[in-house]
Amino acid sequence: MPETILQIPVAKIIPHTLEKHGHVRTDNYYWLNQRENPEVIDYLNRENDYYQQSTAHTKEFQKDLFEEMKARIKEDDESVPYFYNGYYYITRFEKGKDYPIHSRKKGSLEAKEEILFDCNEMAKGHTYFNLSGLSISEDNTMAAFGIDTVSRRQYTIQVKNLVSGEILAVKLENTTGGSTWASDNKTLFYSRKDEVTLRADKIYKHKIGTAADKDTLVYFEKDETFDVSVYKSKSKRYLIINSSSTLTTEYQTVLSATPDAKFKVFQKRTRGLEYSMSHFGDHFYIVTNKDKATNFKLMKTPEEATSKENWVDVIAHRDDVLLEDIDIFKDYLVVTERFNGLNHIRIMPWSGKGEYYLPFDSETYMAYTTTNLDFDTEILRYGYQSLATPASVIDFNMKTKEKNVLKEQEVLGGKFDKNNYKEERIWATAKDGTKVPISMVYRKENTKNGNNPLLLYAYGSYGVTMDCHFSSVRLSLLDRGFIYAIAHIRGGEDLGREWYENGKLLKKKNTFTDFIDCSQFVIDEKYTSTEHLYAEGGSAGGLLMGAIINMAPNLYKGVVAQVPFVDVVTTMLDETIPLTTGEYDEWGNPNVKKYYNYMLSYSPYDNVVAQAYPNLYISTGLHDSQVQYWEPAKWVAKLRILKTNNNQLYLDTNMDAGHGGASGRFEAIKEIAKEYSFLLDLEGIKK
Incomplete structure (x- = not known):
């Protein structure tokens, strides 16, 4: 039989003209955003088939990796119980089951277990399942909860009577999943999303025993750059509505005992003023950036006088904290x-x-x-x-x-001993002289000879801090000789608020050059070499991956980009796409020419050129609400045509899931096994 030659998927070219500020772009793959188009589904399936066939030789290894990682996890595990309002609450997993069981015990851990929700039963018949926003009424008799079976983060809230065990017929659709009870135990507040943009823009009030269409609109957030949520203060005295954008916050409060009263603004929004508040005694305590407190300070104000002229310092601002x-x-x-x-x-x-x-x-x-x-x-x-x-x-x-x-x-598994690993923090120097920390872990027997495979991870957006967390799954890389490192690049908040400010808007490129400088540093210091350096990032970290392979493709042997945000300009110009308008303070508004030009200068999709690219594994989900599937799909289609070498290029689309990937705890590990087998295969490590 002749050997079957793998057919590399090629997406159809249909030129589409996009014009802004007198500048014209041609997007040959714009048509891939038609989710219902059979040709789009066909292309994604062809890419999936190509990935599956090209990596068929690693299938057994993937299975072995999955079993190895799964074997380290205690299957019949449970959370540490926490005590709240007379009950101990516990989340536990049973052996062989993918989903949690939520339960409680009254007064004592020796008391009889009351199962609130067995998500294994509830998930039957669904390829994706997530229960979120569990909220118990103050009299302990009612539980509100949100369910998502699509992975688009549009939750349906339902209510369970914990006395009778009955789930009430009412369904509150298209919500964030979160809700909070007033002190009367029959009024439930929740936030609802815009059907198109998926922005949480409305707060509703539901009375138990009434139909969903009788719910009262309590607040509508008109500003498209703001999201809203509702919760109760730890003191249980106040119900609180929070409106927030990247740079500005506003709160409204009402006494939990009077849920039908009108909410009162705590401190009206002032662009650039961020604050959060907690209630204690007869005061509110406020974490805020008021008075140019870049790194935030703590203030307090009397319950009855909440506007900012009444706030006084409790902990003053510090430049270095x-x-x-x-x-x-x-x-x-x-x-x-x-x-x-x-x-x-x-x-x-x-x-x-x-x-x-x-x-x-x-x-x-x-x-x-x-x-x-x-x-x-x-x-x-x-x-x-x-x-x-x-x-x-x-x-x-x-x-x-x-x-x-x-x-x-x-x-x-009996093999893990933390004393076998070395942890280190080193500092790279960025091209503008800034010192950037890198945290790393590896087996003690590794030596600095330039031959270690090294996986460098980063995110670098929204002021998200990449803290050093433990991962039992990661041991499958470390025990095969990999160094794992986190680059704490600008755009995160790792070294304070300025660290974030210096990696956003018109300084966004610092995020990318920091990562490249960290990559060069671990090579110069002989932790690894260009033949053994790998990079990984997801979502906005996937944007980072797209940018660095355009800017410095020769530094990396392989790159993993999970649900990558790579079509920056087109997405930020499309206000119908979920999350776009709320992102202007992070990336800039491309309707303004200087932001358009700057974004265009780094947008990964717009800057793909004819050059050699590293080996690439790119993953996405068809129902992703954060980064639409067509961004990575278009990116891969363009890379296929323009890249000048024969390195691997894979697009792996989960046709059932969204931004967070698969929902079961073991299904998620299968996705990691795919990524690890990609990296290990490039290193020639077969088992």
Whole structure:
């Protein structure tokens, strides 16, 4: 039999002219945005077939990797219970099952378990399933919850009577999934999305026992750059509506006991003023950037006088410390801060005496307060993990300073010992002289000889900080000789607010050049070489991947781009696409010529040229609401025509899922096994 020659998929060219500011672009693959067009589905299926056939020799290895990664995970696992309003709440998994079981126990962990939701049963018949926004009424008798079975993040909220076990007939459609109860236990507030843009733009009020079409519109957010949400203060005294855009926030409050009263604006929106607030006693505590507090400060104001002229400083602004968050307890204020790129948790008694920081001795860790719903307690619950240390949940007595490790993530299989790995933080110098930190982990026997395969990961947008988390799945790379590294590039908030400001809008290219400079640094320092360096990023991190392979393709052997945002200009000009208008403060508004020109200068799709590109594995989801599937599809189609070498180029489209990928806990690992087999195959590692 003659050998079958693989047919490389080629997308049809249908020129489409796009004009803005007198500048004309021709998009040959614009037609791929027709989700219902059979020719589009055919093209995606042909790309999937090509990927499957081209990687058929790795199928067994993928299965082995999947089983290896799965075997490290405790299948019959459960969360550390948290206590709220008389009940312990627990999320647990059973062996062989993909989805969580949500349950509770009244008063004591020895009490009988009451199963609230078995998502394994609820997921039957669905290729995708996600339950979100579980919200319990104050009298503990009702549970509101959101369900998404498409992966487009459009949730249907339903209500379960926890006394009778009955799920009420009413369905609240096209919501964010989140909701909050008023103190009367029968009024439920929730946010609804715009059908086209998927922007959360309306707050509704539902009364139990009435039809969904009788729900009252409480608030409509007219400004297309803002999203809205609704929640209850930890003190349970207030219901709060939050309107937020990239640079501006506004809150409205009403007493939870009077849900039919009118919401009152806390401090009206002022462009550039960001704030969040927590209620304690007869004051609100406000984390804000007021008075040019770039790194934020803490202020307070009386309950009855909430506008900004009444705010007074509690913790002043500091140039070198980012104030990230606060947790309020009856006797303590807990402040989460970041300096020199690292998390710090500060304990401040309200008495004003004896404040202190929790001690952490690593440079590649993350520490964070977790579920602290109980107000009248001395116990702070926080989490800790590092690149080589599994995640632990800790109860810390703020008075006695005693620490109780409630749970450390188990890594099964008997082979894992954190002492076999070395963690390091190094600093690369960017081309403008800025020092950029890189966190890394690898097996201790690795030597700096330039021959180690190294996977460099980054995100670098929206002020998202890339903290050093542990991953048992990642061990499958480390134990095969890989170094795993995170580049803490500008555009994130890793080194404070300015770090973010210097990687957005007209400074966005710093994000890309920082990553390239970090890549060059790990090569110069002999951690790896161009023959063994790999890069990975998803969503806005996928934009980063698209930019770096246009700018410095020769640095990388292979690149993994997950759900990549690569068609920046066209997307940002299309206001019907979900999330676009809310992004103007991040990327700029291309209806303004200077932003159009700048975006066009780095947009990955617009800057594909005839040159040699690294090996590429690109993934997307047909129902993705964050980054539409056609962005990576168009990008791959253009790369196929223009790239000048025979390196691998794969587009892998999940025809059932969206931005977050598959929903089951083990299905998600199968996707990682695909990525790892791609990298390991390029290294010639076959098992």
